[in-house]
Amino acid sequence: xxxxxxxxxxxxxxxxxxxxxxxxxxxxxxxxxxxxxxxxxxxxxxxxxxxxxxxxxxxxxxxxxxxxxxxxxxxxxxxxxxxxxxxxxxxxxxxxxxxxxxxxxxxxxxxxxxxxxxxxxxxxxxxxxxxxxxxxxxxxxxxxxxxxxxxxxxxxxxxxxxxxxxxxxxxxxxxxxxxxxxxxxxxxxxxxxxxxxxxxxxxxxxxxxxxxxxxxxxxxxxxxxxxxxxxxxxxxxxxxxxxxxxxxxxxxxxxxxxxxxxxxxxxxxxxxxxxxxxxxxxxxxxxxxxxxxxxxxxxxxxxxxxxxxxxxxxxxxxxxxxxxxxxxxxxxxxxxxxxxxxxxxxxxxxxxxxxxxxxxxxxxxxxxxxxxxxxxxxxxxxxxxxxxxxxxxxxxxxxxxxxxxxxxxxxxxxxxx
Numbered sequence: 007x008x009x010x011x012x013x014x015x016x017x018x019x020x021x022x023x024x025x026x027x028x029x030x031x032x033x034x035x036x037x038x039x040x041x042x043x044x045x046x047x048x049x050x051x052x053x054x055x056x057x058x059x060x061x062x063x064x065x066x067x068x069x070x071x072x073x074x075x076x077x078x079x080x081x082x083x084x085x086x087x088x089x090x091x092x093x094x095x096x097x098x099x100x101x102x103x104x105x106x107x108x109x110x111x112x113x114x115x116x117x118x119x120x121x122x123x124x125x126x127x128x129x130x131x132x133x134x135x136x137x138x139x140x141x142x143x144x145x146x147x148x149x150x151x152x153x154x155x156x157x158x159x160x161x162x163x164x165x166x167x168x169x170x171x172x173x174x175x176x177x178x179x180x181x182x183x184x185x186x187x188x189x190x191x192x193x194x195x196x197x198x199x200x201x202x203x204x205x206x207x208x209x210x211x212x213x214x215x216x217x218x219x220x221x222x223x224x225x226x227x228x229x230x231x232x233x234x235x236x237x238x239x240x241x242x243x244x245x246x247x248x249x250x251x252x253x254x255x256x257x258x259x260x261x262x263x264x265x266x267x268x269x270x271x272x273x274x275x276x277x278x279x280x281x282x283x284x285x286x287x288x289x290x291x292x293x294x295x296x297x298x299x300x301x302x303x304x305x306x307x308x309x310x311x312x313x314x315x316x317x318x319x320x321x322x323x324x325x326x327x328x329x330x331x332x333x334x335x336x337x338x339x340x341x342x343x344x345x346x347x348x349x350x351x352x353x354x355x356x357x358x359x360x361x362x363x364x365x366x367x368x369x370x371x372x373x374x375x376x377x378x379x380x381x382x383x384x385x386x387x388x389x390x391x392x393x394x395x396x397x398x399x400x401x402x403x404x405x406x407x408x409x410x411x412x413x414x415x416x417x418x419x420x421x422x423x
Contacts, residue, residue: 094316094338095317160262163237164264173233175236181193192209194209195225197225202345203344205341207281207309215243228305228309296385307378311371
């Protein structure tokens with residue numbers, strides 16, 4: 007008896023084998039098959055069971071907890087808070103869902119609201135996968151010489167910050183020059199407090215030392231905490247006598263990063279993208295109208311939205327496992343929450359922050375931010391007198407700033423020589 011015949015024979019006996027409940031009858035069926043095929047009994051038992059397991063099984067459907075109503079409400083809240091990841095959105099859902107219902111920004115029943123408060127970060131990312139695909143949510147040349155005495159006055163600091171102390175900032179300039187660095191254009195002075203993630207920015211025309219210095223003082227006046235020190239890169243707007251003397255007078259620690267090492271300013275480099283580039287894009291802004299719109303955005307709605315309703319993930323520890331480093335993060339919290347819990351700001355500042363928080367509507371802030379960014383893009387189009395451009399597409403730099411025009415030949419024609 008060949009293998010095909012044995013399998014067909016086993017399939018015939020299989021139905022009888024599983025229909026009977028008597029062990030004695032099952033044993034006799036196995037005896038019959040082993041006697042006719044001369045196969046081992048244990049092997050036959052495994053084979054007959056494998057035939058049964060190969061049959062398609064009906065998978066029991068899991069009960070749906072987060073249905074379409076929860077998904078629709080989740081997408082709305084996700085849009086209000088500027089499309090954060092699941093880990094950053096989960097703590098916001100616990101604290102802001104009731105607030106948004108009270109402000110009549112979302113209309114959901116109590117059952118859906120309770121589900122939003124208990125949904126996990128992984129489930130949030132899974133439920134919003136389609137929405138992410140639809141929206142396509144992805145990611146100065148003038149410097150002192152290295153031998154300058156200014157460089158020697160300012161010590162180098164790496165990213166080894168003590169994140170438990172409030173008051174140390176990283177600062178940087180973001181150029182809005184488009185595809186060419188020629189002429190005068192707007193730059194964003196970007197600052198972030200290391201411990202809490204509190205962010206402030208100010209737009210300045212050009213990269214001059216004086217306007218940059220004045221913008222930094224404006225930012226310090228708005229900050230709800232005392233400054234202890236600042237850390238910058240090696241750009242000329244920062245490495246100058248104005249800032250050095252100011253820090254010495256105000257007893258501020260002034261440090262700088264290593265040249266051409268962006269990772270030394272990792273905190274501010276991250277904010278350059280998430281807070282500035284994602285908001286105003288990569289176009290060239292160089293008019294007073296654009297400057298006014300950007301400062302109106304930085305000084306009002308954008309700073310409130312990012313500091314009060316944009317959670318920040320903070321690294322707790324690094325664990326090395328072989329050749330890999332596993333990073334463990336704490337619960338994401340907003341810069342406002344971290345400042346309140348730090349215990350390092352005055353009671354007056356804490357009380358003012360709490361009062362300000364109670365007056366804010368994150369959905370209204372988001373709408374105003376969108377309106378002002380639209381005004382900024384409209385001003386850009388008016389300046390160019392029409393024409394379409396993509397604000398959030400990185401511009402390709404032009405290496406050629408002027409083109410040579412071939413001059414017509416001079417002298418007598420060759421046939422007359």
